Amino acid sequence: MQNFAEELRHAMVLILSGDRDLWEIVLLSLRVSVIAVLIAALLGMPLGAALAVGRFPGRRGVIILVNALMGLPPVVVGLLVYLCLSRSGPLGVLQLLYTPSAMIIAQVVLVTPIITALTRQTVETLNAEYAEQLRSLGVSRLASVPTLLWDGRLSLLTALLAGFGRAIAEVGAVIMVGGNINHVTRVMTTTIALETSKGNLALALALGVILIALAVSMTACVSLLIQRSDVEGLHHA
Amino acid sequence: MRDFAEQLHPEIEVSGLRIERDGKRLLDIDRLVLNGPGPLMILGPNGAGKSLLLRCLHGLIQPDRGVFRQDGREMGPADRQHQAMVFQRPVLLRRSVAANLNFVLRRQGFDRHLRGPRVAELLAEGGLDGKARQPARSLSGGEAQRLAILRALATEPELLFLDEPTSALDPQATQAIEALVAAAARRGVRIIMVTHDIGQARRLGQDILLMQGGKVAEQAEATAFFTNPESQAARRFLSGGLVI
Numbered sequence A: 001m002q003n004f005a006e007e008l009r010h011a012m013v014l015i016l017s018g019d020r021d022l023w024e025i026v027l028l029s030l031r032v033s034v035i036a037v038l039i040a041a042l043l044g045m046p047l048g049a050a051l052a053v054g055r056f057p058g059r060r061g062v063i064i065l066v067n068a069l070m071g072l073p074p075v076v077v078g079l080l081v082y083l084c085l086s087r088s089g090p091l092g093v094l095q096l097l098y099t100p101s102a103m104i105i106a107q108v109v110l111v112t113p114i115i116t117a118l119t120r121q122t123v124e125t126l127n128a129e130y131a132e133q134l135r136s137l138g139v140s141r142l143a144s145v146p147t148l149l150w151d152g153r154l155s156l157l158t159a160l161l162a163g164f165g166r167a168i169a170e171v172g173a174v175i176m177v178g179g180n181i182n183h184v185t186r187v188m189t190t191t192i193a194l195e196t197s198k199g200n201l202a203l204a205l206a207l208g209v210i211l212i213a214l215a216v217s218m219t220a221c222v223s224l225l226i227q228r229s230d231v232e233g234l235h236h237a
Numbered sequence B: 001m002r003d004f005a006e007q008l009h010p011e012i013e014v015s016g017l018r019i020e021r022d023g024k025r026l027l028d029i030d031r032l033v034l035n036g037p038g039p040l041m042i043l044g045p046n047g048a049g050k051s052l053l054l055r056c057l058h059g060l061i062q063p064d065r066g067v068f069r070q071d072g073r074e075m076g077p078a079d080r081q082h083q084a085m086v087f088q089r090p091v092l093l094r095r096s097v098a099a100n101l102n103f104v105l106r107r108q109g110f111d112r113h114l115r116g117p118r119v120a121e122l123l124a125e126g127g128l129d130g131k132a133r134q135p136a137r138s139l140s141g142g143e144a145q146r147l148a149i150l151r152a153l154a155t156e157p158e159l160l161f162l163d164e165p166t167s168a169l170d171p172q173a174t175q176a177i178e179a180l181v182a183a184a185a186r187r188g189v190r191i192i193m194v195t196h197d198i199g200q201a202r203r204l205g206q207d208i209l210l211m212q213g214g215k216v217a218e219q220a221e222a223t224a225f226f227t228n229p230e231s232q233a234a235r236r237f238l239s240g241g242l243v244i
């Protein structure tokens, strides 16, 4: 126990002294996950909206597929991305394996189904309420998508935060395609896993504290948003 | 109230209109001609098919069969562009009051700098001045319904459908809405309005359409309808209703 208290004190010193290695890892984590979520949003939001308002053959099948992909085990995603990016894989020529780009790709694969599914749900619910009114105002089904996305903005923001939460907390896929190369691909989760196994508990604990702080502030953001939307009557009729 | 601008009013003709669901005839109208210049009030008990008829006229639902003609031509999307509808439950965008109006003004092709004054004008007409920046979803029921009507009017419709806009409102809010509707009618907007309020039908209506069980029970000029109803259904409806 003595030992644990000592390690925790050490961890706080690392955080508060602005340890360069530590913050480099935190910043890379944030960079990778923010970029991954932005790309996933660019893919997932239009796709989710299309699934919500579109009427095309195979729509139901795609919805089921997206929902299934949400539960994809990260190690399987890691394996698939690894196979694509490895030297003999289809994207091997890009030489992305063990770079931050590879980690971004893995996180995009993980997060896109989440954002797609949540967007579809949000837009579909809103569309059920808006459809006749928008048709009456002369807005066609396709043209109503920007309106539906904008009016669903709070739920969509919540979806983005959920996606970010999954991305930043993920270990399995990222370590398979990014490794844990010092100053190149070390992110919070993979470093925690490896430093713990090496017995370097101070660094692992410091990163753990920061990760928890991030998670808590995310959740706080979401509930604040929902609370504010209640006040403004944005969520309810 | 009865001196409507002498304007050309499109004649609307419905023929062979049918909607069936689960073996039940929800709408069954052989022929119906709507041509008066003044407001047409549609009366009838719950489930009579009033809302369905409005939706069909406005092109929101496709009947199993039936033809809609306007001035002899089949009614199409171009005609519907000149129609607007206020729903039984107002659907307001999750935006500010002003943004709800701007949404249609932008579509109408209003220049950015002309929209502001037009929004102010509309809000003043509906007694909503000072509410421009309030989230539309936080308006009271009566205010929300007025905003829905203002937004419909902002599209400058020739024909305005209203589905029980005052059914959940207090007498004062009802009066405010009737004033809005009457003003629009005087400006030459053709009004087709569903109501359960017989007093309201008397106050606003020039013509009355009574529906029952998906069919037209009686269609008549308002004074005649109220003083000397022809059908059994109308007599029963009037004696059972609250007449103010």
Ligand SMILES: Nc1ncnc2c1ncn2[C@@H]1O[C@H](COP(=O)(O)OP(=O)(O)OP(=O)(O)O)[C@@H](O)[C@H]1O
Binding pocket: B021, B026, B044, B045, B046, B047, B048, B049, B050, B051, B052, B053, B088
């Ligand atoms: N999509 C549908 N499927 C099955 N039945 C329907 C459908 N839409 C409407 N109906 C039925 O059609 C009938 C007429 O409905 P409508 O909404 O037109 O009534 P209404 O005259 O407007 O009544 P209210 O005064 O209560 O608003 C009702 O019995 C309703 O349950």
Ligand SMILES: [Mg+2]
Binding pocket: B050, B051, B052, B088, B163
């Ligand atoms: Mg109705």
